[in-house]
Amino acid sequence: MAVRKLRIHPDPVLRERCTPVTSFDQELHQLLDDLGESMYAHKGLGLAAPQIGVPVRALVVDVDQREGAPRLLEVVNPELVATSPETVVGEEGCLSFPDEFEKVKRPLRVTLRALDRHGQPWELTGEGMLARALLHEMDHLEGKLFIDHLSRLKRSLVERRMRKLQRAAS
Numbered sequence: 747m748a749v750r751k752l753r754i755h756p757d758p759v760l761r762e763r764c765t766p767v768t769s770f771d772q773e774l775h776q777l778l779d780d781l782g783e784s785m786y787a788h789k790g791l792g793l794a795a796p797q798i799g800v801p802v803r804a805l806v807v808d809v810d811q812r813e814g815a816p817r818l819l820e821v822v823n824p825e826l827v828a829t830s831p832e833t834v835v836g837e838e839g840c841l842s843f844p845d846e847f848e849k850v851k852r853p854l855r856v857t858l859r860a861l862d863r864h865g866q867p868w869e870l871t872g873e874g875m876l877a878r879a880l881l882h883e884m885d886h887l888e889g890k891l892f893i894d895h896l897s898r899l900k901r902s903l904v905e906r907r908m909r910k911l912q913r914a915a916s
């Protein structure tokens with residue numbers, strides 16, 4: 747297992763539409779292990795494969811770690827089954843946008859179908875933070891980012907700060 751380097755916006759891999767996982771082999775297991783370890787190391791609630799530079803449909807989420815009871819969800823090839831009509835506005839961040847937090851409106855509940863690391867199907871309904879994290883990470887698989895949910899003004903402010911950060915790093 748290894749903590750992988752995070753891809754930071756505007757890295758083009760973050761805008762790719764990710765390809766489905768077809769082999770449930772050692773390579774996938776390594777990817778999921780690395781996703782989990784990298785998410786915990788960077789104190790994120792979720793991490794999608796493109797965020798470590800691998801544009802495939804795999805992600806991890808753990809919204810319970812802060813309560814001292816980690817529950818790692820490994821999600822492969824997820825499909826949205828249903829979202830609640832009720833929505834909730836909540837603060838959201840992303841490991842590909844260091845120190846950026848913005849309010850985003852999301853469905854309160856989500857049901858999804860996915861595969862586990864062995865290719866076995868499972869289904870999950872999540873609410874609140876879990877629904878938010880799952881929807882945020884699933885967006886990543888479509889090359890969609892949380893700033894896409896913001897107003898044009900807010901988004902341009904984030905983009906400006908990210909460019910500044912990029913200049914400072916280079």
Ligand SMILES: [Zn+2]
Binds near residue numbers: 839842882886
């Ligand atoms: Zn993210």
